Amino acid sequence: MRSLVVLAAICAIAFAAKDCPENEEWTECGTACEPKCNEPLPEICTMNCIVDVCQCKQGYKRGPKGCLKAGSPDCK
Template structure:
């Protein structure tokens, strides 16, 4: 009787652990399929597709060859 309760508690704790992301990134349970990139214009068409459990650039940053960067600061 106690085993299922302990197992359920372990599963909940493991699933709630913060996901580790890189510098200027944050974890999204449902991220954008169209993460902004340094070499792409900002006004591109995008679907509403959800990318599950993903690290993406924080708002105001774009994905570049060296990770997430501020536009204009090495992000061209």
């Protein structure tokens, strides 16, 4: 019975939602070319998978203080 409880705890931890900062979401395979405020479309991009990472939600770009709404005054 004890091993069943331990197994359940391990599964709960493994499948728990990953906490990400505001305007970001967790992904198992993120892009190596996340859009940035100062570089919305990177010129050179590899197809690398960045494993288990928080990245900006759609409509947001990486800025100096996290993910900012694309086109906002803070995202320059």
